[in-house]
Amino acid sequence: MSYFTLKNGEKLYYEDVGSGPETLVMMHGWTSSHEIFLQPVKTLRQKARCIIYDHRGHGGSKEANREKPTMETLASDLDELIRGLSLENVTLLGWSMGAGVAMTYVRLYGCDALKQLVLCDMTPKQLNDHDWKLGLYQGAYTAQDMEKDAGKDFYSLYKAFAVGAIPRLAKVPGFLLKKPLKKKLAACDETVLKSLSASMKAQDNRETVGQITVPLTYFYADPGSLFSPKLAEWYGEHVKTPYKAVRFPNSDHMLVSNAPEKFAEEVGKLLQ
Secondary structure, three states: OEEEEEEOOOOEEEEEOOOEEEEEEEEOOOOHHHHHHHHHHHHOOOOOEEEEOOOOHHHHHHHOOOOOHHHHHHHHHHHHHHHOOOOOOEEEEEEEHHHHHHHHHHHOOOOOOOOEEEOOOOOOEOOOOOOEOOOOOOHHHHHHHHHHHHHOHHHHHHHHHHHOOOOOHHOOHHHHHHHHHHHHHOOOOOOHHHHHHHHHHHHHOOHHOOOOOOOEEEEEEEOOOOOOOOOHHHHHHHHHOOOEEEEEEOOOOOOHHHHHHHHHHHHHHHHH
């Protein structure tokens, strides 16, 4: 077990494996952990030095919770990690919230340390309005919905998110679903989750996409669940660097775990 100590003394759990010629940093999503990448890393470690870590309040970094972090906080953590481990020419991959962290990192720190960027099933702006329909819940979630959610208990909100991400869970009786969802939440710090959820919904990284100066690849689920497959076209229209979209057919938001072999294969192609 390895821990990276941040400048404020908090410790982030991370794994650093592989000895390939490339450097790959992968970031997980909200309520997830580095473990979602363990299966793909078995293949990718032959092609790259693979670094996977847990964000504050998640998994092995659950105790890194002395403040209410924002997406900017997580981007700062990433910057510390990259500089602290002396990483260069990084292929930076973020899935879900991790992709939001990647975009926030680019906005705050630029792309000097990066070789390329891979965003996985994430929108640059979660809240939908009359001008933007590519946000959360395939265009259905608005600022008004967020206000309504403020009065709900956290488990109910998380359950709605989980069912949104994995639609088949809607068929599972609530009493059967409660135990695994509670177990998932128990691996995280609730205060951190609430803070990051609010911060994600406040983000608008649409202009940041145009500021990316390295090649961009977008992995997306089709038919999707949380986000519309049409985001693939939007990124292609707004990024100014070489762009590639990779479709994961018959998949939902959990494309990394739905298709770990395809995920590893597609990331491997980018590392060549």
